[in-house]
Every structure is written in structure tokens, then in C-alpha cells.
Amino acid sequence: MRIGIDVRLINPPSPGQQRYLWRLGAWLGDRGHEIHLLNVRHDDPRSGPDPQGYGSGDCLHVHRLHALSRTDLRAHVTALELDVLLLNPERSRRYRGLRPNLLRSAYGTDHYAQRLRSFRHPVAHSVQRLARETPWSRAEQRWERAFYGDGVHRPRVIAQSEYMREQIVSSYPVPEEDVHVIPNGVDLSEFSSESRLERRERARARWGIPADAPCLVLMAHNFRLKGLPRLVQALRQPTGTDRPWLLVAGSGTGRRQRRNARRWVHGAGLEDRIVFAGSVASPIDAYAAADVLVHPSWHDSFGFAVLEAMACGLPVVTTPWVGASELIESGSEELIVDPGNTIDLARAIRSALGPDGKRWGRAAAATAKRYGERDNFTAVEGVMRLAADR
Numbered sequence: 001m002r003i004g005i006d007v008r009l010i011n012p013p014s015p016g017q018q019r020y021l022w023r024l025g026a027w028l029g030d031r032g033h034e035i036h037l038l039n040v041r042h043d044d045p046r047s048g049p050d051p052q053g054y055g056s057g058d059c060l061h062v063h064r065l066h067a068l069s070r071t072d073l074r075a076h077v078t079a080l081e082l083d084v085l086l087l088n089p090e091r092s093r094r095y096r097g098l099r100p101n102l103l104r105s106a107y108g109t110d111h112y113a114q115r116l117r118s119f120r121h122p123v124a125h126s127v128q129r130l131a132r133e134t135p136w137s138r139a140e141q142r143w144e145r146a147f148y149g150d151g152v153h154r155p156r157v158i159a160q161s162e163y164m165r166e167q168i169v170s171s172y173p174v175p176e177e178d179v180h181v182i183p184n185g186v187d188l189s190e191f192s193s194e195s196r197l198e199r200r201e202r203a204r205a206r207w208g209i210p211a212d213a214p215c216l217v218l219m220a221h222n223f224r225l226k227g228l229p230r231l232v233q234a235l236r237q238p239t240g241t242d243r244p245w246l247l248v249a250g251s252g253t254g255r256r257q258r259r260n261a262r263r264w265v266h267g268a269g270l271e272d273r274i275v276f277a278g279s280v281a282s283p284i285d286a287y288a289a290a291d292v293l294v295h296p297s298w299h300d301s302f303g304f305a306v307l308e309a310m311a312c313g314l315p316v317v318t319t320p321w322v323g324a325s326e327l328i329e330s331g332s333e334e335l336i337v338d339p340g341n342t343i344d345l346a347r348a349i350r351s352a353l354g355p356d357g358k359r360w361g362r363a364a365a366a367t368a369k370r371y372g373e374r375d376n377f378t379a380v381e382g383v384m385r386l387a388a389d390r
Contacts, residue, residue, distance in 0.1 A: 001083040001388055003028060004036045006092060010062070014281050016304055017106050020184065027377045028384075029059025036061045036080055040073070040094045065094075074098055083388040089147040096143045102387040103147060104158040106301055109171035111140045114299035117321065118225045120340065148172040156387040158182050158380065160302035161323025167301075180383050183327065184302045185376030186311050186368065191284060193313030193365050199288035207247060207275045209289055214244040214353050217290035217314075219283065219305035221250040223261050227296030227319070227339040232264045232274070234345040244353060246274045246294075249286040287312040292352040296339035297322050311368035315352040315360035317345070329367055332360045 005025050012018040022037070029035045037060055065073050074097050077085070085100040090107040108114040111132070119125040131137060149155055157179045159165040165179050201211065209215050220226035228248065235246060252258040258276075265274050280286050283305070287293065293309035295318040300306075306316050306324035317335045318325045325336050334351055337344040352360065 001384060002034045002036070002081060003084045003086065003384060004038055004077065004080060004082040005086045006088060006095065007037050007039050008041060008091070010039055010064075014279070015186075015190075015283055015308065020304070023187075023373065024377055024380060025060055027374070028381060031381065033059075034061070035059055036063060036082065038063050038065060038077065040065045070094065070097065084384045086384070087147065089144050092147065093140065093143045096146065099153050099155075100147060101155045101390065102158070102384060103155050104160075105164055105168055106160070108299060108301065109144075109167050111137060111144055113171075114167065114321070115225060118227075118298035120229075145172060148174055154178060154390070156180065156383055156390070158383055160184055161326055163321065163323045163326065164301045180379075182376060182379045182383070183324070183371055184304060184307060185371045185373040186304070186307050187373050188311055188369060191287075191308045191311035191368075193311075193361075195284055196288045196312040196314070199285055203285045203289035206285070207277060207289060209245050209247065209275065214242055214292075215247060215290045216244050216292050216294045216349065217247045217249060217286050217309075218294050218296075219249050219286065220252075221279075222253050223248075223250070223257050224253075225298055226250075227298060228261060229264050230339050230342055230345060231294060231296050232268050232270065234342040234349065235270060235273075236268050237342070237346040243273055244291075244349070246270075247277055247286060247289055248274065249277045249280040249283065251279045283308060284312065287314060290314060292317060292349065292357065294349060295319070295322060296337075296345060298339060300324070307368055307371055310364035313361045313365040315357045315364060317348045317352050327367055327371065329363050332356075332363070335360070 005021055007018060007021050009018040012022065025035045025037055065076060068076060073094060077098055084102050086102045086104060087095055087100040088106045089103045090112055116128055119128045157168060157174060159168055159179050159181050160183060162181055165181050168174055168179055169176055204211055218228060218231060220228055252261060265271055287309050293305060293314045293316045295303060295306055295316060297303065297319055298321060300322040302323040306318055306322060309316055315335065316328065319339050320336055328336060335348050337348045339345060
């Protein structure tokens with residue numbers, strides 16, 4: 001098959017959605033497919049200099065399309081005569097006018113409506129609601145909706161969780177049989193309990209975390225959306241043990257958010273226990289320093305960090321609005337809480353740090369072994385064949 005995949009970053013430096021797409025493309029190329037990686041914003045500062053480490057050079061064709069007009073971009077992609085065009089519908093307005101036959105919803109629906117949950121202050125929430133009614137926002141929603149078809153054009157859709165499938169079906173006129181639930185997978189050779197324990201001492205020394213102190217990790221580039229304000233409030237409550245450290249791995253979404261994060265921590269009096277690590281090139285180092293992943297996100301279609309931490313043998317505290325919470329085995333449901341309830345969040349953290357934590361971590365690692373990256377790629381290839389046949 002001739003397969004086109006929209007990628008936001010060239011040679012992404014760390015794991016996540018973008019590296020996943022590059023690795024998927026390389027795997028499909030090694031399977032004999034002709035892969036065209038389409039990039040419309042190669043100047044993103046998070047991009048690497050050149051593609052490397054993604055399979056043989058003749059299996060991936062990179063198209064840098066940022067300088068093309070929308071008309072020329074459409075003509076360029078059409079001329080490739082692709083059997084499959086895979087787009088993320090939420091952030092693909094540059095491709096409007098094209099009819100992709102495979103969608104992979106990686107963020108949310110109706111121009112990311114789910115992010116509204118993260119604005120907890122009534123004024124901020126109202127402002128965000130009003131912003132969704134502006135002509136520009138309405139246009140974004142129409143463009144996004146158009147990708148899902150018009151009754152005649154019916155793309156296949158990959159949802160990364162049952163939670164996301166429900167969001168898609170309730171938001172767009174998409175037949176349920178056209179939505180395929182395929183949970184993400186991780187590279188189990190990179191993320192494992194053995195790798196985490198091997199790096200633990202070095203990782204703690206790197207960030208000045210005492211060797212015997214309980215430690216949480218939060219992976220968050222958007223501090224508000226990933227629940228950092230509520231987590232800081234939860235950590236002010238008694239823990240029944242030594243107050244845990246918190247390692248925040250992620251850069252925040254701008255100076256203002258980073259400044260607000262420092263203010264939240266200062267207001268809680270936790271400056272001596274919370275470490276802002278910034279962007280971490282190897283997430284395994286952040287997991288190695290921790291005893292528990294806390295992922296109190298207001299929305300994640302999946303949440304790679306959850307599955308990565310599980311593969312590393314960490315118990316995970318998360319929320320019902322994180323798709324990967326569906327992978328957490330029965331018996332540890334108390335670790336899935338409403339991020340707005342700081343009492344329940346603090347209680348879940350205490351449980352994860354308590355005697356049951358190691359048992360839950362071992363169970364998490366066993367579960368993660370069923371979600372290897374190659375299994376995910378194989379399932380996606382199967383849906384691509386269905387899309388090409390249609």
C-alpha cells in the first residue's frame with residue numbers, strides 16, 4: 001500500500017504521539033509498504049535536525065509541505081495517489097479539502113471540547129466557553145467535522161480507548177462499526193521494571209531526591225490540563241507517612257504557566273519537595289526516580305505515560321477521563337479518581353505508596369506486556385487495509 005501519515009515533528013526527540021507515528025511508519029515500511037510522511041510545520045522547535053533511526057532510508061519519504069499554499073498542498077498530496085491517508089482530525093486544518101480515509105483521534109473531539117474540564121475557575125471556564133463561539137472556533141469545528149465524512153465519504157476511525165470511541169460516536173455522525181478501538185502500545189525493550197530499577201540510583205541523584213524518600217512523578221507538558229494545581233493541593237494533606245516528593249517532568253505551555261506553577265507550589269509551602277525537571281529526553285529516567293506515577297489529567301484520549309509507567313512496574317493514580325485507565329486491572333480501582341476531588345486524590349496517593357503499591361506495580365507490569373508496540377502496529381495495519389479496500 002501507498003500510505004500517507006501526517007506528522008507534526010521531524011525526528012521527534014522523545015516518546016509520545018509523534019515518535020509513535022514515525023515508528024509506525026518505519027515498521028510499515030519494513031513490511032514493504034511505501035510510506036509518505038507529510039509534515040506541514042517542520043520549523044517546530046521540538047523537531048530534530050534530520051530523520052534518523054527510523055528504518056532504512058528507502059522506506060520513508062518525508063514531504064516538507066509548510067511552504068505550500070493550501071491549494072498546492074492539496075494537489076501535492078493528491079498526486080501521491082495514496083491508498084491510505086492517515087490524519088489526526090483535530091489539528092489538520094491545513095489539509096482541509098482532502099478526504100482522508102483513515103482518522104486517528106489523538107486529542108479530543110469538536111476542536112478539543114474535552115479541555116474545558118481543566119478550566120476550574122468559573123470566570124476562566126466561562127471565557128473558554130465563549131471563545132468556542134467565535135467565528136474562527138466555529139470554522140475550526142466545521143473543518144474538523146468535515147474530515148469525518150458526509151454519509152457518502154465514510155473514513156475508518158481509530159480510537160485509542162473505549163472512552164474516546166464514545167466521545168467520537170456522540171460527537172459526529174460516524175457509524176459505530178467504523179470506529180476501531182486500538183489501545184496504544186509501547187516499546188517493551190525500552191520500558192521495563194528492570195530498566196527502571198537499574199537507573200533508579202542515578203535518576204534520584206540527578207534531581208536531588210533522597211534514596212529512601214517516597215516519590216511521585218507527573219509527566220506533563222500542559223500543567224493545567226494534566227492536573228498539577230489539584231495535585232499540589234492534594235499533597236498539602238496528611239499522607240500518613242513522610243510527605244512524598246514530586247518530580248514534574250515537562251516544560252509547561254509557556255512562561256505564564258510555568259510562573260503559575262511556581263506560585264501554586266509556593267502557596268502550598270512545598271518548594272522543598274517538588275522538583276521541576278523540565279523536558280526529559282528519556283522518560284524512563286523520570287519513572288526510575290519514582291515510586292508512583294500520578295496522572296490526574298482532565299482529559300487524555302489515551303495517555304502514553306500511563307502505559308509506559310505500567311510497563312516500568314509503577315502503580316498509577318489517574319482519572320476516568322484518561323483512556324489508558326481502562327487498562328488498569330480490577331483490584332486497584334481506588335487509584336482511578338476524579339481529579340477535582342483532592343481528598344480522594346490524596347487518599348489514592350497514600351494507597352499507592354502503601355503496602356499494596358508494589359503488588360499493584362507488579363500487576364501493572366504484567367498487564368503492559370499485552371500492549372507491545374508491534375501488536376499495536378499490526379492492528380493498525382489491519383484497519384489500513386480495510387480503509388484502502390473501501
